[in-house]
Amino acid sequence: MRVVVVGGSGHIGTFLVPRLVRAGHEVINISRGVRGAYLDAPEWEQVRRVVADRQREDEEGTFGDRVAGLAPDVVVDLVCFTLDSATALVDSLRGRAGHLLHCGSIWRHGPSHHGPISETSGTAPVGEYGIQKDRIARMLKEETASGGLVTTSLHPGHIVGPGWPPIGPLGNLDPAVWHALSAGHPLRIPGIGAELMHHVHADDVAHAFEQAVAHRDTAAGEDFNIVAPTALNVRGYAHAAAGWFGQTASLEPVSWEEFGRTTTPEHAATSWEHLYRSHCISIGKAKALLGFAPRYEPGPAVLESVRWLIEHDELEVARPLVV
Structure with missing residues (x-):
């Protein structure tokens, strides 16, 4: 056709x-x-x-x-x-x-x-x-x-995929999040980190x-x-991402008001837009009618994107990937 x-x-x-x-x-x-x-x-x-x-x-x-x-x-x-x-x-x-x-x-x-x-x-x-x-x-x-x-x-x-930044663990595109996780530095998260992204x-x-x-x-x-077969919440995403650099995530829950004071208005607004929706989505219909069979879980999909950005000098991190 x-x-x-x-x-x-x-x-x-x-x-x-x-x-x-x-x-x-x-x-x-x-x-x-x-x-x-x-x-x-x-x-x-x-x-x-x-x-x-x-x-x-x-x-x-x-x-x-x-x-x-x-x-x-x-x-x-x-x-x-x-x-x-x-x-x-x-x-x-x-x-x-x-x-x-x-x-x-x-x-x-x-x-x-x-x-x-x-x-x-x-x-x-x-x-x-x-x-x-x-x-x-x-x-x-x-x-x-x-x-x-x-x-x-x-x-x-x-x-997500190779060539562009993924929505990160805080629901925004702030590259400083990746530097903090790769360095093992404390990361302030709005709420308790249970909000979902798919x-x-x-x-x-x-x-x-x-x-x-x-x-x-x-x-x-x-x-x-x-969507991918599963969704990630903030804390699970952050712990997985820190592990890619051989680190353990140190997360500090704060109020949304305090979070807004620690980042730019743009990043804070983007985080809110993603996290207050807290989406976990079913793909049952696409599987049944289309034979949709996603190959990627969300973690490996994001990792592929992060790896590409690092290899092409588009993301600064404190330590190299260990996975």
């Missing part, structure tokens, strides 16, 4: 595009610039590249027609963030493409009341990002149920999309959570 991937040079596309080529599909990648994927692969030589500014073309009302004009059998949309943008693409593809797959987020679920959270058991989303992702997923289900375009939405957790390796997300493409009839009109 001809598969058009929108945003295929990013985290998921780095692994998905080569997978689709190996599966025998003709692949066209639409991206905003000419930056390459995070990891090189020979399959990219067979990929047609199209440069487009989606935001501008969405404003002009032309992006959907650009995608439809490529005559795709399948469209994989990895960079859609608003209901208006998603609706415009659906309107353009209706009757002109066989399957639209959308990348959502587990933030379509609000703060957890119980776990694991299924596709239908989460609380209402909070924050504009999660609200928009939830609205998109609901619109897509209604589109397919009404006899329109065949759609599927997949909702990854916190995506990561997923980018290649496991790519695997899920590949399975949804291959099983169109089963995936039609469905939404799927896509």
